[in-house]
Amino acid sequence: MATIIFHIDVNSAYLSWTAVEQLKNGAEVDLRTIPAIIGGDQKSRHGIVLAKSISAKKYGIRTGEPVANAFRKCPNLVTAAPNHKMYREKSRQLMDYLRTYTTEIEQVSVDECYMDFTKIADKFASPVAAACEIKDGVKNKFGFTVNIGISSNKLLAKMASDFEKPDKVHTLFPEEIPLKMWPLPINELFMAGKSSVDTMKKLEINTIGDLAKADPALIELHLKSHGRMLWNFANGIDDSQVRSKPSEAKGIGNSMTLSEDVATYDEVQKVFKSLAQSVGGRLKKAGQKAMMISMEVKYHNFQTMSHQRQLSKPTDKEEEIYDAACQLFLESWNGEPVRLLGIRTAKLVDASEPEQLSIFDIKMPEKPDEKHQKLNKAMEEIRKKFGDSAVMKASEMK
Ligand SMILES: [Mg+2]
Incomplete structure (x- = not known):
């Protein structure tokens, strides 16, 4: 059975979802x-x-x-x-609807996913007919539109969904690459970032076709393994699978670009609360727990910073994820306004696995105190830097 992959992408997601809510x-x-x-x-x-x-x-x-x-x-x-709360709700509704077709869905952002159509292909007249049915179903049910790209792998499906918008189904099968993909400017290739594009332009590579026909060794010389990947993409080569379950290594995470820079710890906590909620919810839904939590920050000047910690036992609990993120933040924040905040979990294990008592739980009953000591120390440092009201425990709040 030939593999058929759909890439489903909401057209101007934030704007469309807002429009739908306003009309309602x-x-x-x-x-x-x-x-x-x-x-x-x-x-x-x-x-x-x-x-x-x-x-x-x-x-x-x-x-x-x-x-x-x-x-x-x-x-x-x-x-x-x-x-963002409304976007997450719309996103969840869309994914729930798509899962009525097949559970082989990999959500890659709030408004896009891959669907492995292969196993359900025989239920439909053709992949295009199925994609049109799904696209119209979304429009009728929710009032917003999607583009669906169809191909034999994820990369080509993704490229196809980006063709003319909105509310369209496009195919990009390997035999269509020279006609439909090679004439496109090189910056439209998936994962071709600004610096790679600048480098390729110096090599007189201006279209995706130019890259496809270039010597891969030359590209690799200039852009290392990323260059090899881009060359593969330009030739339509991608053998990655649709992962309906989060991979253990990649984990589950979520981040939020803030519409305005946030300068107080109070506001940061609110963002982490909502991120922890969604990450915890997704872990539970996937039946997984995480052994590792990381926190990322993008500052107002686009400088980024991340900090991570191994947990003593795996968790899918919102509060524990939230606490870890806040602590990691306090340990590394330079006090500058932030533009993006993220929480990521990794080292996932099945939630059904019996919880192993960590050696800390058995041998070090004083662990919680140690945790509090650390927290108090971090709070002290914040107060030194930013004044007494910069940070307080929830229990201290009136
Ligand atoms: Mg989109």
């Missing part, structure tokens, strides 16, 4: 039909563009640019505030 609440204008963005706020014009409508795109507005810039390009731009 009686709004008269559909954000998708006017120049509109998600991010920042209409009055202060702070923050960055997190998503844009198709007509905003026509003004040259790009995701990730400052909201103030976007207003310069289009003065009557409409903005809506991000609502």
Whole structure:
């Protein structure tokens, strides 16, 4: 049986989901039909563009640019505030719906997933017919649209879903590569970041086809193993599997780009609370527990930092994930405003495995005290740096 993979991607997810919610609440204008963005706020014009409508795109507005810039390009731009809790809910509804077709689904971000269609292929007239049914089903059921890319592997399916938008099904089978993929500019190749693209342009590689026909040894010389991977991608080669269960090594994680920089520990805690909730929930859903927790921060100047810790026993508990993330944050925060926060778990084990008592539990009953001592020490340090009110225990709050 030939492998068939779908890549399913929500069109302008944050913006579409917001539009759907607004319409449900009686709004008269559909954000998708006017120049509109998600991010920042209409009055202060702070923050960055997190998503844009198709007509905003026509003004040259790009995701990730400052909201103030976007207003310069289009003065009557409409903005809506991000609502990550609502996005997660929409995301969950979509994935639950897709799982009614098959459970062989790998969610790769809040609004996109791969589906291994191979085993259910015989239930449909063709992969395209099935994809159209799924795409229309999503639209009718939820009111937002998706693109679906179809191919024999994940990479080609992903490239295909990025063709003309919105609300479209595209195929990109290996025999279609020269016609549909090779003419595209090199920066449209999956995983071709800015610095790789700059390097390739110096080598006069301007299209994906140029890369496909280049000598892989030359690319590897300049871009190491990443270059080899890009060369494979340009030739449509990708043998990665659709992983419906999180892999033990990769773990489960979630991060949040904040619409405005956050400068207080209070606000950071709120973000971690919601991240811990989603990570814990996903671990439980996957029937897994994590032995390792890591926390990542991107500062306002785009500098990044991460810090991780092995746990004494595996957990899927929200509170434990939250505590670990906060502690890791306090241990490494330089006090600068942050733009992104993330929690990642790794070293996953089956939740059904009998919990092994760690040697600490048996031999070191004073462990909790040690944990408190560490926490108190971290709090002391924060207070020294940022003043007494910078941090307090929940139990101290009025
Ligand atoms: Mg999308």
